[in-house]
Amino acid sequence: MTGIVVAVDGPAAAGKGTLARRLAAALDLPYLDTGLLYRAVGRRVLDADADPRDAAIAEAAARALTPADLDRTDLRGPMADMAASAVAAIPAVRAALLDFQRAFGRDRGAVLDGRDIGTVVFPDARAKLYVTASVEERARRRFLELQARGVAADRSQVEAEIRDRDAQDANRPVAPLKPAPDAMLLDTTSLDAEAAFAAALDLVRGRL
Ligand code: C5P
Secondary structure, eight states, X not given: OOOOEEEXXXXXXXXXXXXXXXXXXXXXXXXXXXXXXXXXXXXXXXXXXXXXXXXXXHHHHHHTOOHHHHTOSOSOSHHHHHHHHHXXXXXXXXXXXXXXXXXXXXXXXXXXXXXXXXXXXXXXXXXXXXXXXXXXXXXXXXXXXXXXXXXXXXXXXXXXXXXXXXXXXXXXXXXXXXXXXXXXXXXXXXXXXHHHHHHHHHHHHTTX
């Protein structure tokens, strides 16, 4: 039997992860943060002292990925962010990660968050959310998150990095960041986490 798939896409630091994880719990579905897959590939390439834009090395890293790679604690931070976005622009890397993502959601259903879940990975997902917020608000949230983790950060640099990553993700030829035509848009700029979750759950329930 095929389960219910909920796709949650959107730009960097839009709060997709928190939303998607809570949706999964509320709907009793497994949850997959697909950004972690690209982060883990990027990290493997950086560990090998290679350039994350090197297609052959990045593809080999994607094919060698193990579940333990996803548990690493160094998958977040400016270097990991940009390395993830660089490997994610390589078609062979995306192809190598596609089967895993589809298999994850196929049987029991799942909530997956990423950039291309509703457009490429699960174009037939039951419900598709495209979660956005203004770049200033996303930078503010990411800055606070870094501060809370004790990571030194500069607010304007955080915003510049988010803009760079959005541009790289939206302008790549393969699986670019964009809403699926049938996605429900949720702008969380003026919503707190609780209100965003309530709105998301309402939208998704409307499709179940
Ligand atoms: O969602 P997160 O910020 O962790 O994703 C890290 C990077 O991985 C993104 O900037 C994007 O380049 C890439 N990604 C992707 N497709 C996905 C999920 C993430 O290209 N489905």
